[in-house]
Amino acid sequence: xxxxxxxxxxxxxxxxxxxxxxxxxxxxxxxxxxxxxxxxxxxxxxxxxxxxxxxxxxxxxxxxxxxxxxxxxxxxxxxxxxxxxxxxxxxxxxxxxxxxxxxxxxxxxxxxxxxxxxxxxxxxxxxxxxxxxxxxxxxxxxxxxxxxxxxxxxxxxxxxxxxxxxxxxxxxxxxxxxxxxxxxxxxxxxxxxxxxxxxxxxxxxxxxx
Numbered sequence: 414x415x416x417x418x419x420x421x422x423x424x425x426x427x428x429x430x431x432x433x434x435x436x437x438x439x440x441x442x443x444x445x446x447x448x449x450x451x452x453x454x455x456x457x458x459x460x461x462x463x464x465x466x467x468x469x470x471x472x473x474x475x476x477x478x479x480x481x482x483x484x485x486x487x488x489x490x491x492x493x494x495x496x497x498x499x500x501x502x503x504x505x506x507x508x509x510x511x512x513x514x515x516x517x518x519x520x521x522x523x524x525x526x527x528x529x530x531x532x533x534x535x536x537x538x539x540x541x542x543x544x545x546x547x548x549x550x551x552x553x554x555x556x557x558x559x560x561x562x563x564x565x566x567x568x569x570x571x572x573x574x575x576x577x578x579x580x581x582x583x584x585x586x587x588x589x590x591x592x593x594x595x596x597x598x599x600x601x602x603x604x605x606x607x608x609x610x611x612x613x614x615x616x617x618x619x620x621x622x
Contacts, residue, residue, distance in 0.1 A: 415619030426617040429609055558586040 417423065431446035471490075475483035489508040495501040564576060565583030572580050614620045 417617050422617055562586050
């Protein structure tokens with residue numbers, strides 16, 4: 414056993430144990446570490462936003478380079494603070510409406526191209542996967558899963574006849590998808606736990622290498 418002599422390592426170990434103390438019950442040590450994490454994260458985000466976004470993209474062009482067109486985004490940004498003035502709080506709708514409109518115009522085509530067209534293309538190209546039996550089999554399974562899932566969300570007709578069993582099959586594929594996503598999330602959290610345990614037993618206490 415060879416504990417670390419670095420005070421920052423001891424501080425990190427103390428905060429880690431404070432978070433782990435929540436496994437016993439909610440306590441003041443856990444709340445201290447939680448509030449410290451939120452405060453440091455908020456402060457870091459504010460500093461990062463200032464240095465990477467506001468200063469180079471607004472302050473420099475407007476006040477240093479003298480580009481008066483940047484008064485428009487400055488005015489929109491100031492409208493957010495009208496939320497705290499009851500007489501003018503309706504002006505906050507202007508930047509929000511602009512942001513939603515611009516964001517939708519940029520994001521929807523990209524989302525449609527990436528998550529719909531590409532996925533549809535990959536699902537329909539079953540013939541290319543028949544070069545190998547395993548690939549062809551999985552391509553057929555994926556195609557059946559996509560079609561049955563889409564039929565499950567088709568509410569324009571009553572679910573009877575052949576539509577009902579196909580929709581029920583779609584439910585199975587949906588549950589498989591949710592289960593895989595949940596399993597992936599659990600694996601990611603376990604990976605974080607293993608990393609913290611390795612830090613405590615290795616870098617802090619020196620029990621493992």
